[in-house]
Amino acid sequence: MNARLEMNMDMHANMQHGTGGTSTLLLYIGLIVLALSIIGYVYASQLKKENASGLKKAEKVALKKKNKxxxxxxxxxxxxxxxxxxxYAILNAASKxxxxxxxxxxxxxxxDDKDYGRGHSEAPVTYEMKIPTSGTHSPHDLKYGFYKEKPTNEMLVHNLEHGDIIIYYHKDASPELIAKITALTxxxxxxxGVLAVPYGDIQSDKEVVVTAWTKTMELASFDEAKIGTFIYKYINKGPEEIPVEIRQNGGTM
Structure with missing residues (x-):
């Protein structure tokens, strides 16, 4: 790992530490307030017991008011x-x-792959590439996330058109690799967004293949820094961008 990459990763750690510090402070505040509420309930319970004892009417009224x-x-x-x-939970999830x-x-x-166009068709499409990154495709796209079964190329290409990133993995990938890929989705x-799908056409000497619109990166082994860089560089760079309020999780067309 070169010095520049190490510096960049240190910067990420510092950014996460800053966000994490804020969210942790919120957690502590929430726990303190929760503890105070519990103390209040215990105190109210004690007041209720005192109110049940043989006190004068005025004292009972005062205790009842204090209890309320x-x-x-x-x-x-x-x-x-x-x-x-x-x-805290929202900030913690968002920071990750x-x-x-x-x-x-x-x-x-x-x-840099050839651009085969971006027409729409309901019919099956024969692609020039085993893992296509452009071309005529289905008018329907997919939701972001991890897929155990491979969707059709026609739908996946539509996702690329919208600027999504697709991570292809071997179906017999280890649970550890699956967990790492799932986190990226x-x-x-x-x-x-990001999709992960199994694909038998990945060469045996490649552990993962990552694609964007007309872009392909093949890796012999999973490398979070390289895949992260690819996602950061090419996500939301497709030829057709859909507003986030319409396409919050994909699968909109």
């Missing part, structure tokens, strides 16, 4: 704790799949 106030405060604290912990985390700036060898940018 304590419960209201405890309910409010519990609600606040739930909101804060919820925000921030597309900037993939900007490793690794050296990658990418083939969580990344999105604007109206584009």
């Amino acid at each position: 106030t304590t419960l209201v405060i405890s309910h409010s604290l519990l609600g606040a704790a739930i909101v804060v912990v919820g925000i 799949t921030n597309i900037d985390n993939l900007n490793y700036n690794a050296a990658i060898q990418v083939t 969580k990344y999105k940018k604007a109206g584009s």
